[in-house]
Amino acid sequence: KQEVTQIPAALSVPEGENLVLNCSFTDSAIYNLQWFRQDPGKGLTSLLLIQSSQREQTSGRLNASLDKSSGRSTLYIAASQPGDSATYLCAVSNDYKLSFGAGTTVTVRA
Amino acid sequence: GAVVSQHPSRVICKSGTSVKIECRSLDFQATTMFWYRQFPKKSLMLMATSNEGSKATYEQGVEKDKFLINHASLTLSTLTVTSAHPEDSSFYICSASSAAHGLAKNIQYFGAGTRLSVL
Numbered sequence: 001k002q003e004v005t006q007i008p009a010a011l012s013v014p015e016g017e018n019l020v021l022n023c024s025f026t027d028s029a030i031y032n033l034q035w036f037r038q039d040p041g042k043g044l045t046s047l048l049l050i051q052s053s054q055r056e057q058t059s060g061r062l063n064a065s066l067d068k069s070s071g072r073s074t075l076y077i078a079a080s081q082p083g084d085s086a087t088y089l090c091a092v093s094n095d096y097k098l099s100f101g102a103g104t105t106v107t108v109r110a
Numbered sequence: 111g112a113v114v115s116q117h118p119s120r121v122i123c124k125s126g127t128s129v130k131i132e133c134r135s136l137d138f139q140a141t142t143m144f145w146y147r148q149f150p151k152k153s154l155m156l157m158a159t160s161n162e163g164s165k166a167t168y169e170q171g172v173e174k175d176k177f178l179i180n181h182a183s184l185t186l187s188t189l190t191v192t193s194a195h196p197e198d199s200s201f202y203i204c205s206a207s208s209a210a211h212g213l214a215k216n217i218q219y220f221g222a223g224t225r226l227s228v229l
Contacts, residue, residue: 043203043222100153
């Protein structure tokens with residue numbers, strides 16, 4: 001069974017600082033890995049999708065890397081802003097099912 | 111493209127009543143739909159997977175008689191929480207995927223979720 005772990009569980013940084021969020025998974029036979037953002041009481045917003053054959057994906061200030069062999073992914077958010085405050089979820093796809101981590105709750109202080 | 115609509119966004123009901131949540135794919139045909147449950151400050155837990163026209167496959171520990179799933183068409187799946195009790199209060203999220211050309215089979219598109227509160 002796939003186990004997904006996200007560290008840290010919570011993070012508070014001053015505005016402008018870069019964010020580094022970590023995700024690890026136990027079964028490296030994945031189709032893809034996704035990073036989502038979830039605002040309180042809301043659904044999921046897909047941020048980045050990395051296919052198993054890729055090493056990284058970038059979108060604006062966001063960059064996600066994938067090291068499938070070691071079962072790790074890192075989400076970097078450059079120059080954080082208060083609007084980046086949310087919970088970030090990592091999910092890996094095996095056999096068309098998604099397994100989610102518990103998330104990292106980020107607070108960016110103005 | 112690939113928009114999933116979930117309705118209602120919030121529902122409050124009395125204990126013992128049944129509640130139906132709808133999940134629709136608006137601009138694509140969803141061959142597979144998924145239902146998740148999320149407890150406060152916890153991750154999403156897959157409840158069941160449904161394919162159009164066939165019975166849903168439930169994850170271990172999920173009561174299929176409690177959580178009825180119907181996937182009657184390629185654009186609609188429903189989750190009915192039967193005889194709801196306070197412990198069923200949670201955030202329920204659906205997602206949909208498609209084997210159709212242009213949409214990768216292993217990507218899920220998510221609805222906005224439904225907050226269920228059972229009094």
